[in-house]
Amino acid sequence: MTLPNTADIVIIGGGVMGASTLYHLAARGQRNVILLEKDEFFGQGATGRCAGGVRYQFSTEINVRLSLESLPMLERFKEEIGQEIDYRQCGYLIVCTDGEDAATFKRNVQLQNGLGVETEWLDGDQVRKRLPLFQFQDALGATFNQKDGLVDPNSVVAGYISAALKLGGKSFNNVEVTGIKVEAGRVVGVETNKGYIATEMVVNAAGPWAGLVGKMAGVEIPITSLRRQMFTTTPLPEIPADFPFVIDFAQSLYFHREGDGLLIGMSNPAEKHGFDQNVDEEFELFNLEAGIARLPVVEKAGMVSHWAGLYEVTPDAHPFFGKTPVDGFLVVGGFSGHGFMHGPISGKLMSELILDGGFKTLDVSILDLARFDEGRLIQEYNVV
Ligand SMILES: Cc1cc2nc3c(=O)[nH]c(=O)nc-3n(C[C@H](O)[C@H](O)[C@H](O)COP(=O)(O)OP(=O)(O)OC[C@H]3O[C@@H](n4cnc5c(N)ncnc54)[C@H](O)[C@@H]3O)c2cc1C
Numbered sequence: 001m002t003l004p005n006t007a008d009i010v011i012i013g014g015g016v017m018g019a020s021t022l023y024h025l026a027a028r029g030q031r032n033v034i035l036l037e038k039d040e041f042f043g044q045g046a047t048g049r050c051a052g053g054v055r056y057q058f059s060t061e062i063n064v065r066l067s068l069e070s071l072p073m074l075e076r077f078k079e080e081i082g083q084e085i086d087y088r089q090c091g092y093l094i095v096c097t098d099g100e101d102a103a104t105f106k107r108n109v110q111l112q113n114g115l116g117v118e119t120e121w122l123d124g125d126q127v128r129k130r131l132p133l134f135q136f137q138d139a140l141g142a143t144f145n146q147k148d149g150l151v152d153p154n155s156v157v158a159g160y161i162s163a164a165l166k167l168g169g170k171s172f173n174n175v176e177v178t179g180i181k182v183e184a185g186r187v188v189g190v191e192t193n194k195g196y197i198a199t200e201m202v203v204n205a206a207g208p209w210a211g212l213v214g215k216m217a218g219v220e221i222p223i224t225s226l227r228r229q230m231f232t233t234t235p236l237p238e239i240p241a242d243f244p245f246v247i248d249f250a251q252s253l254y255f256h257r258e259g260d261g262l263l264i265g266m267s268n269p270a271e272k273h274g275f276d277q278n279v280d281e282e283f284e285l286f287n288l289e290a291g292i293a294r295l296p297v298v299e300k301a302g303m304v305s306h307w308a309g310l311y312e313v314t315p316d317a318h319p320f321f322g323k324t325p326v327d328g329f330l331v332v333g334g335f336s337g338h339g340f341m342h343g344p345i346s347g348k349l350m351s352e353l354i355l356d357g358g359f360k361t362l363d364v365s366i367l368d369l370a371r372f373d374e375g376r377l378i379q380e381y382n383v384v
Contacts, residue, residue: 020347049309
């Protein structure tokens with residue numbers, strides 16, 4: 001298909017945000033919407049490299065509410081979008097070994113319960129009973145929610161894009177946006193490596209690259225990219241079928257079932273902002289040793305694969321939704337390492353902003369870009 005030279009709406013980025021936005025616009029009857037992805041395949045950015053975790057457990061009301069809208073959309077995905085996404089409700093068990101974390105997570109349980117989310121608090125002995133294979137002598141307690149779990153990210157992107165195409169949306173790979181043309185304070189088109197597209201509406205869904213895309217329109221979007229990495233192991237028959245997504249919060253170290261083995265990841269607190277997506281093998285060794293110290297059975301396993309990806313980080317670990325100082329230039333991004341799970345609702349909200357003039361399903365207006373300049377930051381604590 002040749003790239004059109006005009007479009008009603010251009011979406012930049014074929015990760016979960018762009019794919020969901022395309023689908024929700026196409027589902028509302030928009031035919032002249034095009035999604036542009038610089039890579040050969042969709043979903044190879046943060047989305048395709050993520051851990052696939054989906055959870056209700058957050059420390060701010062707005063993040064819990066995003067999950068309350070988004071996770072049921074994932075539960076209904078097969079039925080509504082027609083694509084199997086392998087949703088497993090294995091539960092997230094977030095272990096606290098630090099007193100301040102424990103106090104905060106106990107408060108988070110109250111917040112979540114107040115919003116109808118059935119997260120429970122386990123004391124240290126209950127944690128050790130629930131996780132007999134782990135060395136958690138220092139656990140003070142943990143939060144657990146059985147409805148949290150895992151979903152296959154690539155299936156979500158593929159599902160949204162193929163459903164959108166059937167509805168008349170258009171998507172293009174290997175098309176990199178290289179410039180955004182702005183006249184008299186409003187968008188008039190995008191430059192790409194395959195030609196110019198005239199348009200009055202652009203959605204910046206470029207994930208970790210959203211700050212760079214913002215600059216093309218002369219807009220400062222404080223999204224920086226931070227490398228995160230993980231590896232998977234050979235089968236470990238000792239790991240039970242009901243193994244939850246376990247997070248050692250103080251170390252940002254996590255484990256979940258991946259096939260018959262495990263996926264193990266850890267955030268490097270010394271990582272510098274940048275776009276390097278190569279695995280840091282020195283840190284990987286550190287991660288492996290930390291993993292074995294917590295879960296000694298890992299010593300028996302071999303490594304199957306490893307990869308790195310980029311978190312799209314904002315100063316308060318909350319995303320941006322909506323307008324920018326340039327008319328017609330919108331942003332949906334900066335989910336700070338937990339955005340895959342919020343992709344479904346985020347695309348729907350962007351379609352509402354564009355077609356209805358405001359957010360209908362959930363009011364996310366506090367997550368506007370202006371909050372930084374106006375000092376309205378709202379910090380999320382539960383970042384892994
Ligand atoms: C290691 C890791 C683990 C994670 N684990 C989880 C998790 O368990 N649960 C969870 O919910 N979230 C997780 N996340 C976060 C999650 O992956 C992101 O929040 C989410 O995928 C962001 O989606 P996106 O569509 O905004 O970005 P992306 O998926 O990165 O999509 C942006 C796309 O834009 C394209 N693009 C960029 N610039 C241009 C351009 N100029 N022209 C055309 N195309 C362009 C890119 O190629 C890319 O495909 C994790 C992230 C990482 C890196």
